[in-house]
Amino acid sequence: MxxxxxxxxxxxxxxxxxxxxxxxxxxxxxxxxxxxxxxxxxxxxxxxxxxxxxxxxxxxxxxxxxxxxxxxxxxxxxxxxxxxEEAQESVSVRLTAGVWASVASGLLPTALNSLAAEHPGIEVRTRELAPEETADAVRDGSLDFSFVLDYTDVPTPWDNGLERAAVAVERLYAAVPAATVPTSAVTLLELADQPWILASPRSHFGRAVRVACQRSGFEPTINHEVEEQSTAMAMVSAGLGITLVSDLGLTLRPPGVDIVTLTTPVMRTVSVAYRRTAARRPALQLVIHAVRAAAAELGLGASETVPG
Structure with missing residues (x-):
């Protein structure tokens, strides 16, 4: 057989x-x-x-x-x-990673270019998934590792068969149509009367923003429900409402969008998730190191572990 x-x-x-x-x-x-x-x-x-x-x-x-x-x-x-891999003097391996748009555009180019220069035997291929799907794909074995999110007020349920290493910490900002908010910093409550463009509550991002608004004392009026930050900002640029955007998402900002700091920060941690059985893989650890270095260059450095 x-x-x-x-x-x-x-x-x-x-x-x-x-x-x-x-x-x-x-x-x-x-x-x-x-x-x-x-x-x-x-x-x-x-x-x-x-x-x-x-x-x-x-x-x-x-x-x-x-x-x-x-x-x-x-x-x-x-x-x-x-x-x-451990027995080889030089690391030569192909890894498949789960990513989403802001990670792919904001972190990976620097990280993978650095990795290619220092460890040319490591090849990383990517597959774009919703952030909510990436951890399951790692657990199921269809990905070697993935990027995952944890928001300060909305922790992500975790699988005991997986480990995660924090690689970046982002804050969220208000993205508003140009010249509509006269100050450089606002509270969320000051944005309560604005029409919102936001991801669905099924997504970690959509839930986290709704929770942040509720804790500030209001329910956002959501006129447009879209999942991608780039799509939301394109709609902001057209004057259709406001949204929140992360540090890495700022690389996707179109003309006609102002970025306003929130006086009470909404934070999220970007981590690399991988199976516990793969924790000692040299190639995986080298990739994590390269991604951490890329995040540090952007001022988004994170501590090395995430509880839970």
């Missing part, structure tokens, strides 16, 4: 997600591709591994048995990778 690690990872994801569509989305494949690979896995094993119950999929007893062994096999593959 020849068991494919690739197909075992799909089986594990099917068990976790409950549907082929959800498993495919988590692994960034089409549902038909995952179905074909799982069907081939059943042929490899010579037994039925799952059965459909309406829209969901339930593993058979043999499927559950194989999934339990898949966890061990995939863990052993990761440990073997680590052992090989």
């Amino acid at each position: 020849d068991l494919s690690v690739h197909r075992l990872r799909m089986l594990r994801e099917l068990h976790r997600r409950g549907t082929v569509t959800a498993a495919a989305a988590a692994l960034h494949y089409t549902a038909s591709a995952v179905s074909q690979q799982l069907a081939q896995l059943e042929r490899d094993v010579g037994a039925k591994l799952f059965e459909r119950l309406g829209r969901r999929v339930q593993l058979t007893e043999l499927g559950l048995l194989l999934t339990a062994h898949a966890e061990e096999i995939l863990g052993a593959v990761e440990r073997a990778t680590l052992a090989l």
Whole structure:
């Protein structure tokens, strides 16, 4: 019997997600591709591994048995990778990272250029995801590491199988149409009567801003709900409302937008999340060091660990 690690990872994801569509989305494949690979896995094993119950999929007893062994096999593959990296005098490895727009534009160019100059054997590939999705992708093994966010008043639920290393601390600013706010600093409450452009409450950013406004004594009037800071600022530039933007997000600011400091800062920490089993990977630690150095150059340096 020849068991494919690739197909075992799909089986594990099917068990976790409950549907082929959800498993495919988590692994960034089409549902038909995952179905074909799982069907081939059943042929490899010579037994039925799952059965459909309406829209969901339930593993058979043999499927559950194989999934339990898949966890061990995939863990052993990761440990073997680590052992090989530690045994090599020069680090040569490819890592895949989960990012979002402001990290990709504000931190990564400097960090990856520095890494390429000092450690040319390390190749980092990126995949853009919503900040809320990146940690799950690391846990599931489809990413080697990802960037994650923690807001001062809205801590992120954490998976005990993951660790995180803080790389930057950002503050949020008010982004307003040019010449509409006459001062260089305001309280959030002074912005209460403005129309807002804000991410949905499903996002960490959207929840954090709403909580900050509520603690300042008001509910923001949200006229436009958009997820990307760059989109929100484009709408601010058109005079459609105000939003909040992070330090790294300032690199995406279009003309026609003024940046106003909040007198009571709203802060967030950017961290790198990775599986506990990968903590000793030399390449990963070198990437974290490069990203921290890039953040420090921007004045956004962070302490090295995040509690929790």
